[in-house]
Each structure stands twice: as C-alpha cells, then as structure tokens.
Amino acid sequence: MTRRVDVAVLGLGAMGSATLYQLAKRGASVIGIDRFVPPHTLGSSHGETRITRQAVGEGRDYIPFVTASHRIWRELEAATGETLLNACGALVMAPGHGVSSHHGKPDFVGRSISAAEGAGIAHAVLDGAEVARRFPHFLNLAGDEKAYYEPGGGYVIPERCLAAQLACAAASGAEIRTGCAVRALRQDGDGIRVETTDGEIRADRAVVAAGAWTAPLLGQPFDRLLTIRRQVLHWYALTDTAAYGPQAPVFIWMYGTGDTDYLYGFPPMPGERTLKVATEQYGTSTTADAVERRVDPLESAEMYQLRVENRLAGATPAVVRAAACVYTVTPDRGFIIDRHPAMDRVLVVSACSGHGFKHSAGIGEAIAADLAGEPRHIDLAPFALARFG
Template sequence: MTRGSYDAIVLGVGGMGSAAVYHLAKRGVDVLGIERYDVPHGRGSSHGDTRIFRLTQPEHPSYVPLAERARTLWRELEAESGADLLTETGSIHAGPAGGSHVSDAVDSCEAHDLPHEVLSGSDVNERFPGYELPADHECVYQPDGGFLACERAISTHVRLAHEHGATVRARERVLEWESRESGVEVRTDRGTYDADHLVVAAGAWAANQLPLLEDALSPQRRVMCWLQPETPAQFAPDSFPVFSVDVPEGKFYGFPVADQPGFKFGRTPAQAESIDPDDWADEPTLEDEQRLRKLSANRFPNGDGPTLRLATCIVTRSLDGHFYLDTHPEYSQVSIAAGFTGHGFKFTSVVGEVLADFATDGETEHPIDVHRLGTRLA
C-alpha cells in the first residue's frame, strides 16, 4: 500500500479533473490526481472525440464570460503544447420562432456584445447546404463556436501537468476521504494520501464522495451516432457549423466530420431516467440508432448515410441545470465541480483555473455566482 503527502489531491482525472491538476501543477502546487479508470477513458462524460464549444449561452448570460475565458485558456494550452484542441466552425442555435431556445441565445449574445446573426431556417439551409431545417424556424449564428477534441484535451492537460511536476495515478479507486484539522486524508484501494486541499471532480460518481450531492445529481444515459455523409464536403468543418436545434423530431446537437470519420450528432431527451454509473446499459441498441436517425433523415439528409459508429456516455444533471462549482459548505479545504448537465466540457479549461484558485487562494474572481451551492441543495 502506498502512502504519500501532497499539497492538493484531485479526485477524478477526466475533463475537469485533468484541467485542475494542470492548473495546480503550473502554479507550483504538489498535486496528486487519482483516476478510477484510464486516462482518458470512455466510461464517463468526456469521450467521443468531440465536444461543442460555443460562446452563445442560452443557459444563462453569466456563462458567456466563462466561455470567453475558457477559449483564451484553450488557445494558451494549444500554444504551450503544440496540440490542436479547438476548431472554430461557427455555431447554430435553432428552434421555433419566438421560442425560448432561440430568444435566450440571442439574449446571451446581446448581453455581451457577441457578434451574431438571427436567420431563418431557409437562410441557414441556403448558407450551409448540409442543413435542412424547417424554413420558418429561427436561428442564431455565432461565428466563434466550434468543437474541442475532448480526449486530446484531457491527455494534453495531463501531459503538461506531468511536465510541471504533477503525479497522476490511474486504475485506483477512492474508497473514502476524511476531513482533518489541517487538511484531508484520502484512502484508496492502493494507498492512503494526505493533502492540504481536496478537489472532487468525479463526474457521475461525485455523489459517492459528497453525500450533500446525493439527491442533487442525476446521472443519465446518452447515445452518440456517426454516419457517413452522402456529400462529404457539406459536412466538413469549414462548411458545417456545430448545432443545437429544437425541431419537430426533438432536441439534438451535432458536429461536422472531424478526425474520426462520420457526421456526429446526439439527442437530448425531454425525459431521461437516472442510471447507476456502475451498472447501466452502456451498449447502444438498434432502437437508439433508429431514434437518432429521425433527425438525420429529415434535417440532414445528405448526412444520413451508413452507420459508422454508435457510442454511449453519461450526462450528470444538476437540480436546476446549472453546474455546481464551489467550496464545501462545511470544509473550506474541499472544492467541488459537479453536475455539468451535458454542456460543461467547453468550460473545462476555466473550471480547472477556478478549482486552482480555490486551492491556492480560497476564492476566485471568476463570475460563478449561479454555480455556487448556496441554497440550491435545500
């Protein structure tokens, strides 16, 4: 059994945890990251080749400054590492005219003077021929959106964290942690570690480590699909923006063809049952595929070719849709990042910075009021 002492320990080295380990190590903090699975792995929320990046934030206008800071940090990480992480394609938000899906997107752009255009479905279809949206739908086009290479981003954060002196231990399961007078003690199936500060970024397993989140997190199953386009040029990054659409077939999101073959998209169900992240149907089914193909057949017909790949992932919803980012209400030496509700990966870089702020300064200057725990768990 291993024994060790560190300045900080990070539980979970997926999207958020890898960024936290990196930012802590870059500040000279002696940090240990502990990951239950591989680094990276495909059992949680941060896999599947790509994740959407967008400055348009219908969830809440206060998300926009976080997204802008995240973009700056992604570009800095690219410069430091030489890796290509963020590809800009523009982003489309589309839905029925007058609906909140579009009006909230417009509000977030206007609140922060983001360049954007309000278009009809017909306008979008003409400009981007891979699309076939309802002609009378309303759409917001924002030119700075795009996608992140998610596994590459995690690997890059960890690789650079190593260069800055971090230690990362994978295939190690955390059994429990305890608050101590001067920090925390973490016990795993391989050892025991002490630290001044603890970061919990355990994704769908966060409630296992944080009883206060037991009734505040809902891990849910999602399916992603990759299809062979009939007209590949229409689905290339320079001619196909990432999208979030509310259409008669349901709510969907999607991407152009990236490093891996196929036009990728997924569905956000109106109702979804919670799952046990240790025991769930992680193999996609024919029914999953058929449900997804309702979108491609009607709204992206030139992308509705043979199936290349199906994959599942876990989305962990919070109670109100806003993720939790704060210090523990009882233990100031413990910080929390959880409940990213399917739209969190774009913020990974800045969340890592916020978590490093908590560990080194006890507070952050980033605008995270909507993400504080406060009375949200009552």
C-alpha cells in the same frame, strides 16, 4: 507511507484534468487520482467532439468560463502542437413560432442572442431562408426559423484536451495516479485524508471532480441532488460531404417545444465521411457502474428515423459507430462549484449537467486561482449548493 501534498484532485475527467494542470502550473504540490486511465470511455469526457460557443443560452454566468477556456486551449495548442479547438462556427436554431426549450431554458435562441449582445460576442441572427442559403445541408426548413450563429464557436476534441492538460500537469510536477480508486475521504484537523486502493494521501485541500461517481463517494446532500442519465452518440455514413463544405457549423436544432424535440451535431471530421449527431434524454436514470455501455442498433435506427432522416443532407441509416456516455445532472441543470457542507477543505466541482466540457478549462483555472489565493475574477456564487435549499 502516507503521501503528503497541497491539493489532491479526485477524478481526472474534464474538470479534474483542467484543475490539476492549473494547480501544477502555479507550482502547487498536487496529486491527481482516477480509478481509470483518462482519457477513457466510461464517463462524460469522450466521443471525439464537444460543442463550444461563447454566448450560452444556459445563462450569462457561464460566459467567463467558456471565454477563458478558448484562451487556454489556444495556449495548450501552442505548447503541445495539438489541435484542440476548431472554430468552424456554431448554429442554434428553433422554430420561428411558439416556445422552444433547451436544457430547461425557454427561448434558448433568444437567450443566446441576448447573452451575445450583452458580452459583445460576434454573432448573427438568421432566419430559415438565410440558414438554407448559407448551409445547404440543412433540409426541409420551414423558412421562418430563428437562428443564432456564432462564427467563433465550433467544437473541441475532448480526449486531446484531457491528454494535453494531463501531460502539461505532469511536466509541471504533478503526480498522476491512474487505476486508483478512492475509497473514502474525511477532514481531519487542518487537512484531508484520502483513502485509496494505493494507500493513504494527506492533503491540505481536496478537489472532488468525480462526475458520475461523486454522489457514491460523498453521500449527502449530493446523493439527492445528482442524477445520472445515459446518453447515446451516433455516427452515420454520408453519401456525400460536398453539401457541408468548409464553413459547416456545429448545430443545435430545436424543431419542437419540448426539451427532447431537438438534435445536435457536427460537420464531418477532416477526411471522414461520417456525421456525428445526438439528442438527450432526461427520463431514465441509472448509475455510473450500472449504466448500459452497449448501444443497441435499434437505438441508432430510431434516432435516424425520428430526427435525422430528411433533415441532414447525405446522411444514411448506416451506423459507422455508436457510443454511450453519462450526464451527471442537478435539479436546475446547472453546475455545482462549492465547498462540501461538512468539510470546508473539500471543494466539489461536478454535475456538468450535459453542457460542461466547453467551460472546463476555464473552471479549472478559476478553481486553481481560488485555492492559490489569487484575486477572484469569476463569480462562483451562482454555482453554490445553497440555491437548492
């Protein structure tokens, strides 16, 4: 028997779970589908923590999303009793001379400062000496660094955010099917037919938020626009957590001129003596199904030797944990939020490009509002497919 709904949401990671929750909250008849059982470790929405900051160097167009996300996570905390957002502060630091780049954006620190000034976001601009005074766990600073500090930034806990949104969606009437793969979808007259391993679903509209599985499902033009990059997260044992203290921020530390000359990390989680750090790579491609999930111990050893040693107080080469995830990346490292060019009842929300989780709750709200015909308060034009030609 064919299931009929207003909206089918395909993929229940960061973007999909947020969209499902917001649609159900508005009273829509909605079904969410995922081939796995989220939250899980096979996509891009796991790893214990994700950095969030409201003044984003990637561009001012993102600020409304992350601002809304912070509000939504606080609302979900009140509704569920879960802790989702820890506003421990966020530090973005680069050399005081030369040009450094992050996510393809030169002068990322300067862009962050400009974004904060333009949006009225509380922040401070620090040099290396002030960073060392405030945060003594950063070692061997040159002293002339330029840093952006946002006291309202910090980290969110992705697995909890997904679980909270899915639970609230279900409580509001959403149907959730996990362990259910989508085989195909097609627009047929005034609706969408979704063929799954559990049968057919008929929807007025569909939202595809399948992350790394988007291109295999949709084909052109997404197969030429989306690239999958394997990333690795590392947790190292700490000899002492005292240097970090309660005000230790999340950080993005650019120490060179290239996009890979940096590391990012988090303060120790409460009660733990481990330090989570990572970097990013954009040179090697893979696929969602072929990606190597196992982390070779040599990867963690190299990460420590090249980026961690003598930079972070108390960090030892002892690896407590390591995990792999995937980024789905566009050519300009921006998001795609747009109608499918051949199916105007399919909205594609994918390609977080390595900086999406902090925006996801707000994006879900914007999509649900748009589908519900509510006034649009966030401009989605910068995320359209047309920019790729």
